[in-house]
Structure formats: C-alpha cells, structure tokens
Amino acid sequence: MATLHLVLPDYLPHARGLRGLLGLARRVSAVSEASLAQARASFPAIARKSSVVGYGISPAPGRGAAPKNPYALCASRLAPYKGVDVLLMAYARARDAGARFELLLCGRDQLGGGLRRFAETLGLGGGVRFAGEVAPSRLRRLLERSLFFALPSRRENSPLAVLEALDAGKPIVASRTGGVPELLNGGRAGLLVPPGDVEALARAMTRLAADAALRRRLGAAARARARTYTWPAVARRFEELYALALG
Secondary structure (H helix, E strand, O other): OEEEOOOHHHHHHHHHHHHHHHHHOOOEEEOOHHHHHHHHHHOHHHHHHEEEOOOOEOOOOOOOOOOOOOEEEEEOOEOHHHOHHHHHHHHHHHHHOOOOOEEEEEOOEOOOOHHHHHHHHOOOHHHEEEEEOOOHHHHHHHHHHOOEEEEOOOOOOOOHHHHHHHHOOOOEEEEOOOOHHHHOHHHOOOEEEOOOOHHHHHHHHHHHHHOHHHHHHHHHHHHHHHOOOEHHHHHHHHHHHHHHHHO
C-alpha cells in the first residue's frame, strides 16, 4: 500500500524510483483528486489500483473571544512555494485600500529572515507579526481568534492548515491550486484566487475584512465542509483498501 501526499511535480526528477515503488504497491491512494490525476498521468499503470483517501481532522474546540486588534492568520512554513511574499504584497495593497487588520504569520522560517526584510521594504512596519513555529494548541487558539485564514501557495496538494481552518469555522482565502479547491468545495466554503495574483488576493482580503456577513456565511460553510473529513471515515476507507490489497 502506498500513499501519495506530496506535490508530485517536485518529485518527478526521481520518477524512476517512484515508478518502482508504485509498481510494487498493490493499492495506491492519494490525498486529493488533483494529486491522483497527476499521478495517473505520470504513471498510467496505477490507474486501476489507485483512489483518493483524504486527510482527517479532529473536532476543534469552541471559538475564542475576538481579539482587541483583528488579524488575519497564515500558518505555513516560510518557503517560496507557499507564496507568503505574495501575501505580503497583497496585504500592503489591502492596507492602501483602507483595510485595517494585522497579519500574523506562523511557521518555520526557511528563508533566513528574507520575508521579514521584505515586509520592512514594503513599509508594513508593525502591521505584520512573525510568530515563528508555535505549538499546535497555541496555533489552534490563534486560529480561532483570527478574522480569517489565508494560504497563498503557488502550488499545494491538500494542506492540513486549510482543513484546520475549516474545522475552526473560519472564513478562508486560498490559492486555486492542487487539492485546495476540493477542500473549499469549489469555492463554496472559501474564496479562491489564482496563485501568484497579488491584486486578486488583495481584493479578497479587503472584502473579507469589511464584510462581517460574508465572514459568517463562509465560516458556517467551512465548518459544515469540515464534517466530511473525519478520522473514522478515513480509517474505514483505508480498511477497505487494505482488504483489497490483501485479497
């Protein structure tokens, strides 16, 4: 049994080894339809033995109290493919358009402080906070108290951060890439923007910050969507696949 939870194009330079591994597997699962489509296109031999099994999510606690200073949250490693530079530029334009909220960035810095310097170059000053890596329990509290969640990735598979935001009932704006549109139910459980599109992201952030009714509607849709990603359902699906593999 092999499970694909990677951004497949990043691993195609090692296609020979991956093809061998998938050839040995009796069943192959992928965590998103997008990932499965990429895998089948690159390795057609797996078509009849492959299927989607998404991630699961544990129920979140109740929503925290609203913070004194509203903020948008991005939980992501600070790496080029995550598009945090796009988020910073979009945030600068949202502020220029009159939006008044802070931006909180949580995640491991893999760019040696480059994004912090970029934020200073953009003149964002105290509007952006770099929290670094935070414990899961603290991240959950920060998520619950946020105005909305943003993930501007240039490429993705099926990010757990989006699932956690769905389960917390948060409005979400994210890039239309990989399995993200599937998580957001085609845009019914969050706002989707083209990867790398600073203007579209700025407009979406400004809209979310200004429209409380939209935030409530998307938050309710997000929580309802999260109920379709439960660990018991994932476990049952894997039991079925292992039975097929053993059979």
